[in-house]
Amino acid sequence: MQEEVDLIIEDAADSMKKAIAHLEAELVKIRAGKASPTMLDGISVDYYGSPTPINQVANVNVLDAKTISIQPWEKPMLAAIERAIMQANIGVTPQNDGVQIRLYLPPLTEERRRELFKKASGEGENSKVAIRNIRRDAIEQIKKLQKDGLSEDAAKDGEKNVQELTDKHIVLVDKHLAAKEKEMMTV
Numbered sequence: 001m002q003e004e005v006d007l008i009i010e011d012a013a014d015s016m017k018k019a020i021a022h023l024e025a026e027l028v029k030i031r032a033g034k035a036s037p038t039m040l041d042g043i044s045v046d047y048y049g050s051p052t053p054i055n056q057v058a059n060v061n062v063l064d065a066k067t068i069s070i071q072p073w074e075k076p077m078l079a080a081i082e083r084a085i086m087q088a089n090i091g092v093t094p095q096n097d098g099v100q101i102r103l104y105l106p107p108l109t110e111e112r113r114r115e116l117f118k119k120a121s122g123e124g125e126n127s128k129v130a131i132r133n134i135r136r137d138a139i140e141q142i143k144k145l146q147k148d149g150l151s152e153d154a155a156k157d158g159e160k161n162v163q164e165l166t167d168k169h170i171v172l173v174d175k176h177l178a179a180k181e182k183e184m185m186t187v
Helices: 002-029 077-088 110-147 152-185
Strands: 044-047 050-053 058-064 067-072 094-096 101-104
Touching (some): 002 110, 002 152, 044 077, 067 077, 077 094, 077 101, 110 152
Antiparallel strands (some): 044 050, 058 067, 067 101
């Protein structure tokens, strides 16, 4: 029975790590005033009928802290990439010069920084909810084991371990949000 409790805790830990990894991936997409190719992650271009990520149909480079250059491998893709960026509504208007597309990131206003931080906070809250749901599921599994004959002490220890794991991961979410806020609010 104790091995099953350990397995439940291990599964919960893995799931919580995935929630943190997802948060990190989402926070990277929220721009903080610096140009980054990851800003374009999640934007797909219609490439001969199939949605394809921009970085698979073009070279994406950061020219300086405020400029991203996108050079498609095929000239007809220019319009499709430009259209995809406009539809993604990332807050940047693409500049097409017939050879490549440039994204000039405007300096963030105080209002826009707060808006972006609200978005980041929302992602953080989603991660916390996911972590709490993982905790709930793990504790329910432990309680089922207790009904099947697991001792009360072992069940309480398992629940305590799951709670400690949850607390640790919630603190990690808060640290990631604090780092993102610091990055965003730095002018």
